Amino acid sequence: MFSKQLTQEEWQAYTRTLQKLHKVGRLGYWQMSLATGDVYWSEVVYEFLDVDPRDFTPSHEAFMSMVHPLDQAKVAKSRQEMLEVGFIDIKYRIIQPSGCIRWLHEIADNTSPDDPNILLGTLHDITAHKALEEKLRKQAITDDLTGVFNRRYFMKRLRQAFSHYLRSEQNAAVLLFDVDYFKAVNDTYGHAMGDQVLQQVCRLFTERFRETDIVGRLGGEEFAVLLFEVSSEDAVAIAEHIRQALAAHTFKTEAGSTFHISITCGVSSFAEDDPTEDSVLHRADKSLYLGKHHGRDQVVGEEQKRIE
CATH class of the missing domain: 3.30.450.20 (PAS domain)
Structure with missing residues (x-):
């Protein structure tokens, strides 16, 4: 054929x-x-x-x-x-x-x-x-409610930063924020208002922190921030600035009533004797607990913790 x-x-x-x-x-x-x-x-x-x-x-x-x-x-x-x-x-x-x-x-x-x-x-x-692809990638690393990074991604970046610190000694610090008496906000104004509070807190975070800083929601009303190239003193000062800004912020309900919130923060910096990144986070958590124990609405760095 x-x-x-x-x-x-x-x-x-x-x-x-x-x-x-x-x-x-x-x-x-x-x-x-x-x-x-x-x-x-x-x-x-x-x-x-x-x-x-x-x-x-x-x-x-x-x-x-x-x-x-x-x-x-x-x-x-x-x-x-x-x-x-x-x-x-x-x-x-x-x-x-x-x-x-x-x-x-x-x-x-x-x-x-x-x-x-x-x-x-x-x-x-x-x-x-x-x-x-980019949309799915962002969904995989972002907290649905607040839009900041989720716990998994924050921990990944913390591991990377600590590994880099061991090689280059690039300084970094961790801030742990906790919204004080957040359950009372939910009980008094409802969970929808509580969600708005968390969203507005994160909006202030994104406005005040640098683009290179890593802001994550660890769960509930607890947030963590990874700061690069800062001293321990500067990290405490930055956290205090955020605490004051939130304390001055007025929240308003749909019914027209207003209220304020406070936050407590624990601060830790990378150190040579830290065996892993978890120890950095653990020290920040201990500082946070100390702040809660002594009345909340405060920033506790490692210097203050040693004084106590």
């Missing part, structure tokens, strides 16, 4: 159908001649880059100029690997002229080429998939 020889019209129809399928599947493809440097982009690639094919000339340099600065090195490396081994599989970001960032997944295989001077590759827009 002999296959039918396609006419020019049939080839054109076939090409149009293939292009439609690429648009439906959001799949673009490119072709580059090693002999001349000429580059061809399919219609979908132009859409990915948000440029008009009527006034934009495709080239390797033009494409690389649109790759995100943080990804340019790995994309350039992958193109070199393509020439050496004939295959690449890479995910990276591009920046459209409007400033919008898109994620692309590029696969190219030239291990058995019809023409060794022609490179072929495909591009798939995975921006939505990356957004979903």
Whole structure:
């Protein structure tokens, strides 16, 4: 049996159908001649880059100029690997002229080429998939109620920070906050109001602490903060500033009544004789307990604890 020889019209129809399928599947493809440097982009690639094919000339340099600065090195490396081994599989970001960032997944295989001077590759827009990945990642490390990090993630970062401290002696401190008499808030104003209190406490945390600091909810009304590059004295001063800010904050119920809360905080810093990160947390907890024992609404550092 002999296959039918396609006419020019049939080839054109076939090409149009293939292009439609690429648009439906959001799949673009490119072709580059090693002999001349000429580059061809399919219609979908132009859409990915948000440029008009009527006034934009495709080239390797033009494409690389649109790759995100943080990804340019790995994309350039992958193109070199393509020439050496004939295959690449890479995910990276591009920046459209409007400033919008898109994620692309590029696969190219030239291990058995019809023409060794022609490179072929495909591009798939995975921006939505990356957004979903990021959403799930945040959900896995975030406390649902307050939006700060959950206990598991905080402990992970604490372990990492302590390990780094053992290698580099980079100073760090742990603050343990506990909302005083929080059960009375729930009993008096209801659990919905209690949730709002915790949310507003965390909102103040995120406003007052640095982006590099790690704020986590350990459970209930207890929170922990990991501070980097601070002395023990500065850590106590920072905690005291937070305590005063919350003491001055007025909470208002839906019925119009107002009330105030207080917090107690225990502070500890990394030390050479700490066997593990748990010992740092344990010392902060002991300071917190001492503050509760002596009337609450106070910050207790390790110096104060030794005086007691």
